[in-house]
Amino acid sequence: MVVAGYLLYNTNMRVKDENGYRFLGLPNGPPSKGLPTVSSLKERAELVFQLVPEKMKNLVIIDSTLSSFEMIQACAEVAEKYAKKIMVIPSLLARLTYALEYMRDPPKNEILLVITLTSAFVEFVILRRNQKEKLYISECESYESNKCNKMFGKYYNQNTPDSTIFVVHKSLSHIVDQIRHRLNPKNCFIRSFDKWDYVLLFGGMLRAMDDEDGFDSKYHIPNFSNGYETIVQNRKTKIDDRHVLLPERSALPCNIHGFDGVSQKIKLYYPVQYYYVNNEHALSRRYAIEKFMPVSFSSKKAIGYVDERGVPYVYKNGEVPKKFGSLNQSVSKSFSQSMPLVNTIQTSVISPQIKFLFCDNFFSIEVHQNGITKLLKDSFDNEWTPMYLSTVKETPEIGENAKTHYQRFSKHVIYDVLKIIGKPLNQIMIDPKWGFELTEINGSVYFQVETPSGTRLFSQEIVIAAFLKSMKLRIESTLESSISAINVSTNFELNESQKSVFQKAAAKNNLKILCFFVRK
Incomplete structure (x- = not known):
């Protein structure tokens, strides 16, 4: 059986089959004209997925660049032809899965500390097990990379983890060596890398694996949404207000709700921490949908949906996409969570x-x-x-x-x-x-x-x-x-x-x- 991880709009993918791990990629990739579009994404995905000689058992798509709903839907549509089951995950889940590759047989009430260290940032994540012994993200914070030494002691001492895992760029390995020498953290593991894409691709492939494929499913972290928000101008003060429509790390499947206010057309954005620096070095918002959408004045009304696979939709004219009706039958137990009552x-x-x-x-x-x-x-x-x-x-x-x-x-x-x-x-x-x-x-x-x-x-x-x-x-x-x-x-x-x-x-x-x- 074949499982694979794929970065949205990439020209290669990571695969595991009976011959072990493999890296498949296009020689040069199709010509790219300007910014990615739905049609160019579909064309590229078709060419990459065709490199796998048989239909994949599980394919995990990593939304590493926080793409729009339209782009995610387009990639999922192509993937359905080449894989029996698909899942769309955020890059955080790919990174964490990469970190946990060699973990086995978790202790009761396990606590894990995962530190991702790059030249741009350092991220501290605390993972815990709930009453059913399933992993969940308890804390997740990012800092400037030069604060790794200072913040490590805080997170380690406050949480006393059973294991500590560093995902670190090779050029910064000396910082991890200093921490290990100074504090000697319990059960400390290091996963170094040269290229960021490698971490995400490998993590996506591991998330596609179950026990029979070589990954301990007790270390599967349930899939979740990045979260979405919008900006609405207060008609009295004329000040822009931020409205969170779906909190980060919401368990899937989940609804995206509107807000209490005047009916109007809005844009959906990813949360503020995902804003990026453009060519002019100014903060720009990450659009979650390409067009404006009409929204009622009730926060109780659902305006969108993220399905069991992690594919997000908005309701057009208040209608639910027809595909929703068959989702429960098309997604395996290991790739889904129970629907709401x-x-x-x-x-x-x-x-x-x-x-x-x-x-x-x-x-x-x-x-x-x-x-x-x-x-x-x-x-x-x-x-x-x-x-x-x-x-x-x-x-x-x-x-x-x-x-x-x-x-x-x-x-x-x-x-x-x-x-x-x-x-x-x-x-x-x-x-x-x-x-x-x-x-x-x-x-x-x-x-x-x-x-x-x-x-x-x-x-x-x-x-x-x-x-x-x-x-x-x-x-x-x-x-x-x-x-x-x-x-x-x-x-x-x-x-x-x-x-x-x-x-x-x-x-x-x-x-x-x-x-x-x-x-x-």
Whole structure:
């Protein structure tokens, strides 16, 4: 069986077959007239894919230059003729897969630190395993390359990784040698390279491989979107506002939503960190679509879609591309993630019954619709999310990321909330492991935590409201409609004081609790 990696609009590809690794390329490449176009991309892709004598099992296309939707769709269309399954991935996923080529048999709760060092930048990525032991990107930051030495100690000491992998240009290997000599990181591996394209091509080919092809699939990182945004002028202030329409590293498949405002035509861009320097050394935006598109004034309406393969589309005249209907059948389990419970293709008019579940120190969302009951998964592919709230950053974080913050910043993280709310201070069993503190003011217990701006007090209603807000956003994103009523289920009987905390927290999110249940 043949698997391969291909850089969008390139003249060569990396292949693995029964004879091992191979590099296939056009002798000179077709003549290139000006900037790449859809037609020239199709012509080049046809010639390159024809170099493989048999139909490929898996082909991974790396969108290394953040191409427009039209270009990605064109390449995917050609690739479908030459490969049984295709996937379009961002360059970050290709780099990380290249770094993990020789990793095997991961330990439980594994933490990995991957550093990419080039003359232009140094990138630090923290990889962790979720409750199902699947890898996800916990942190990803870039700096000027001369800050590698300084920032390495910070990331290494804060995360204590099980393994450290350097992806480094050969001309900078001496910097890695200095770090290894000075800090002696645990299980340190070095992957050096001469050409950037080599890293991406090889990483794409490895991501096309499963266990039977020679790559440990436990080190597969789920595919994700680069994210998209737009710029809209505020009609009152005349100032351009940035609107994030899809966050970076959104799990696939996913919808691209509009924004709240006046109906108008917009352009889609890649996130601000992907802006590039043009020939005049000025920042220019990366367009995600070539033409302007009409958008309604509702952020609940989906205006585009990134399918299981990683191919993005915009909805033309509100219509879903016909190809969406067969995607689930054309993509293998190893190349996809489960579809949302309710999506734009479905046409059911039966209102769903929504239940917010709380069990010990976890929460989940149960949806009953059309005779089917299902728990929604979070962005880490878990049905149950840790009930942790972190104030390490300016914007509070909920769930897995908040739980990881607890390891290093315990005074910034709140958990065990259900053991505290609705009780007087003298009835609460204080756990010495808590980093936060409890303070009683006028008979009400408050959470005292550290934040970037100093020590703050949070009421019980505010803390519960933060969790309800996160759950509300998740369900509304899935259903693509707003909700105003929920049921609440806990694994113990709530007293009236505790119910009051939930009801006040729900009101802060414009929600009404219809009924409380005890989950057996």
